[in-house]
Amino acid sequence: MYLFKTKNDLNAFLETYKKEGKKIGFVPTMGALHDGHLALVTKARIECDLVVASIFVNPTQFNDPKDFEKYPVTIDQDILKLESAWTDVLFLPSVSEMYPEGINAPHQVYDFGYLETVLEGAYRPGHFQGVGMIVHKLLDLVQPTRLYMGQKDFQQCMIIRKLLEITGMPTELVVVPTKREPNGLAMSxxxxxxxxxxxxxxxxxxxxxxxxxxxxxxxxxxxxxxxxxxxxxxxxxxxxxxxxxxxxxxxxxxxxxxxxxxxxxxxxxxxxxxxxxxxxx
Structure with a gap:
């Protein structure tokens, strides 16, 4: 598995695959990986020529700073899990790499409409703008054929579908059923x-x-x-x-x-x- 920490290095590596028209599957994550994430990788592995995963704990989607500070970080274990699932590429950027202008700099505002006003949108104001911002950045960079996300975050999947519509990106969203513990608890x-x-x-x-x-x-x-x-x-x-x-x-x-x-x-x-x-x- 190749590991890249900068956008330039990742882009240089992917350029050949893009020119050859290879199918690129992309699995964006915030780390602390479990079998639910690996199910996304496995699905991408079956359907695509190259599987790219990212690990980035995105500060702009946390409306509660304490939640961001306490989000579990298990990079070493995550790398081993991705390797075991035959991931081809891991993108592991820093905050400054993804937000060179700073996280509080002016940015594009996405019109997610009704989706952003109810349920998660109502209880986590600003959350989906942060999600849209980082996923847009990652999609611009990877330019995947297919983007793989889990059904557990159902409203987020709807937001990303809307993002693809807003941006006109040709990426196909693939929603994979929720992976559960033996007792039924959704993996998270x-x-x-x-x-x-x-x-x-x-x-x-x-x-x-x-x-x-x-x-x-x-x-x-x-x-x-x-x-x-x-x-x-x-x-x-x-x-x-x-x-x-x-x-x-x-x-x-x-x-x-x-x-x-x-x-x-x-x-x-x-x-x-x-x-x-x-x-x-």
């Missing part, structure tokens, strides 16, 4: 910060989504979401939202529709904020 880098007791309680998010799915045809949306929210609060979670959305438009729903619907949860246990989602029909 933040799980590393959970105590054993918190981790045991955290399967309640997955159980709540399953409860919504199993009773979806029998109960109104408002009853289902309130029940799951109350259950989570009763065991110590601080709930941001339990919602159901249209999977295509991301409209938050009060009533069921004919199209595909997704249930989403965000809740905090101790200091750790977790998210999860599930297709309901």
């Amino acid at each position: 880098s933040r799980n590393m910060r959970l105590s054993p007791e918190e981790k045991a309680l955290s399967i309640a998010l997955y159980n709540g989504l399953n409860e919504i799915k199993q009773n979806f045809n029998q109960q109104p949306i408002s009853e289902l979401t309130m029940l799951v929210s109350n259950n989570l609060q009763s065991i110590g979670f601080q709930v941001d939202y339990v919602s159901i959305v249209n999977s295509e438009t991301f409209e938050v729903l009060d009533e069921k529709i004919d199209g595909k619907m997704v249930g989403l949860i965000a809740a905090k246990i101790g200091e750790i904020r977790l998210i999860d989602n599930m297709y309901l029909n």
Whole structure:
């Protein structure tokens, strides 16, 4: 596996592949890798000629500075995991490499519309602008054929789909199903910060989504979401939202529709904020 820390070095390496029309698969990450990330690499490995991964903890997408400071960093283990998954290239830039003008310098503002006003957008103001900024920079650099992201961050995937539309980039977004622990807990880098007791309680998010799915045809949306929210609060979670959305438009729903619907949860246990989602029909 090749490792590059500067944009110039990475660009020089990729130039030949781009000129030859090779399919480049790109997996952007913030490190603290787990099997969910490796599932993205494996998918890219099957579908593309070259697999590029990046590790960059992006400061502009953290609306809580404490969350940024405590984000787990496990570079040595991450490199070994990427090598074991047959990643071809790892891009490991510094903050100054990605933001030479500084993170507070004026930057492009993306019109993500409704997507940025609800759920994660409402609870994490500025987060998706930061995501858009760094993904745009990385896509400009790598110019991948396909971009691989996990379904766990469902709203973020919708944001990136909108980013590709705004920028006119020809990259195809591939969303890979959420990888889960044996008990159903969605794999997440933040799980590393959970105590054993918190981790045991955290399967309640997955159980709540399953409860919504199993009773979806029998109960109104408002009853289902309130029940799951109350259950989570009763065991110590601080709930941001339990919602159901249209999977295509991301409209938050009060009533069921004919199209595909997704249930989403965000809740905090101790200091750790977790998210999860599930297709309901």
